[in-house]
Amino acid sequence: MAARAGRCCRAGLSCGALLSPALLSPAVLSRAPATPRWGRAAFSSAPAVSGREGPQAREGSVRRRGRTLQFVRSAAPPRTERMAVDQDWSSVYPTAAAFKPASVPLPIRMGYPVKGGVPPPKEGNLELIKIPNFLHLTPPAIKKHCAALKDFCTEWPSALDSDEKCEQHFPIEIETVDYVSSGTSIRNPKARVVTLRVKLSSLNLDDHAKKKLIKLVGERYCQETDVLTITTDRCPLRRQNYDYSMHLLTVLYHESWKTEKWESEKSEEDMEEYVWENSHSQKNALDTLLRIKASENVSNVTKEELLASEVVKNYRNSVIALKNEGETESNISQYKESVKKLLNIQA
Amino acid sequence: MQKQYFLPSSNLMGARLAGSRSDTQEPKTNPLVSISDEPETLYKRLSILVKGHDKAVLDSYEYFAVLAAKELGISVEKVDKPPKTIERFSLLKSVHIFKKHRVQYEVRTHYMCLELKYLTSSTAAVYLEYVQRNLPEGVAMEVKKTRIEKIPEHIQKPVWDTLPQVEETEVKS
DSSP states (O other): OHHHHHHHHHHTOTTHHHHHHHHHOHHHHHHSOOOOOSOTTTTTTSOOOOSSOOOOTTOOEEEEETTEEEEEOOOOOOGGGGOOTTOOGGGTSSSOOOOOTTTOOSOOBOSOOOTTSOOOBSTTOHHHHHSOOOTTOOHHHHHHHHHHHGGGOOOOOTTOOSHHHHHHHOOEEEEEEEEEOOSSOOOOGGGGOEEEEEEGGGSOOOHHHHHHHHHHHGGGEETTTTEEEEEEOOSSSHHHHHHHHHHHHHHHHHHHHOOOGGGGGOOGGGOSSOOOTTSHHHHHHHHHHHHHHHHTTOOOOOHHHHHHSHHHHHHHHHHHHHHHHOOOHHHHHHHHHHHHHHTTOOO | OOOOOOOSOSOOOOOOOSSOOTTOSSOOOOTTOOOOOSOOOEEEEEEEEEEESOHHHHHHHHHHHHHHHHHTTOEEEEEEOOOOEEEEEEEESSSSSOTTOEEEEEEEEEEEEEEEEEEEHHHHHHHHHHHHHTOOTTOEEEEEEEEEEOOOGGGTSOGGGTSOOOOOOOOOO
16 A cells, blocks of 8 residues: 555655545445545535435435546426415516426427337427427416506597598508518618508599599509509608608699690590590481481471480480490490480381 | 506607596506607507417417407407418538539428507507517517508698799790
8 A cells, every 4th residue: 555655656646645545445435425635626516425324405426437536416306396386477487588497397398209209308308498488478477567568558549440430530541561570680671661542532632633643643543442552662761751752642632733734635545434525426426316307307406405305315324334334234235225216216 | 655567668658648548536647657748640550460480489479469469458350370481492412513412491481460450659659569579589570550640731722722823834844
């Protein structure tokens, strides 16, 4: 023994004084846990072992691994064992936090199961930590939050309970989009787009103004729903785009009320709908009727009388319906009847 | 003693009301609430589209958002779940040559659309802030707000009636 110790000392082990007991009596050490006399800094978390009781809750046991000795730290019992059934869960998870298996008293298993086995348990389960959890947003917690936030909310005016009333009192609709996403920047260039929608029936326009506005606006007007849509995105800020869209609406409105000199040159091709007065159809009908009357040698009937007569009015309505609404069964039969009456044909 | 609420945000300046709220029977008022005379802007519809890679996360978020809307007294028009989109692409498996051997990846995006009706600007601000602060990681949101407004003064009548008669100048082409 002494020779062995001497050899160690000669080898120049700096901690020879400390290590020699270990080298000298490994058998002694393996029999019973001994107080650590070295490396206190490394094993500071393990308290000094006293007595020969088996490893208890907070006592580390010593395990031999080759020539070195390790302290095995047994963990404290998880918090779940001390949780009451009726505890306040919102104090366990008040805010968004990662999944802690020792704090969640649920027997959750997640992951791909081993062959012929079950999914892995929650202890040390990375899948459960990766996925966002809603443990901080249980229904009682949501109700608590909303109760606190309720003071900051205001009520919708009860007079505007339907879409039609909103349309009547507030005809203009402004649509904007906000974007929320995770990334290096919170800005989104699509957020500056502003869409303005208004029904032309709610604007103060007369017939000529409405037709001129529709012509000015072109594709932005929808015939079926009578809605004008103006989309602006040429300015860098949303507020600027909103101001620009309101400016466009103002300009369109006022310009459509103006009558320019060149508007008198509006021809039949520019007309939006068929107008029977001063059309070929009217001229031909009147000519035919006048010639019929002349051949029958009836006293001269004036144009106004002819125009005011029933048959001519029927004919006018049927022609207008055909041209504006297109050809349908009822339209064509109506036209047939009116022509028969006009020319006095009994078929 | 007034209980101080710990609110998730400190940026909420307070509600803005068109009318006064002093007609409540209980005299206790929240010290954090401040009322201003500015008229509220009204939102006819708030359409929230949430996009994520995991359907289970979106389902949980939908439950949370719908419950929060109900608790705050906001009417939910409908909850729509558009079908998922899958973006697939093929890449070369090897760093150099081996053109015939590729590897394919796909990105799945699930959607959930929540439509709310008839909100005032204070309610919308409160709800959106609450719901956006609790947005899970990896989930994106688009909020489409439809604001309703009156026709402004300068569009009520054509301006030509009020202007003094000026000689018509030649229109420049």
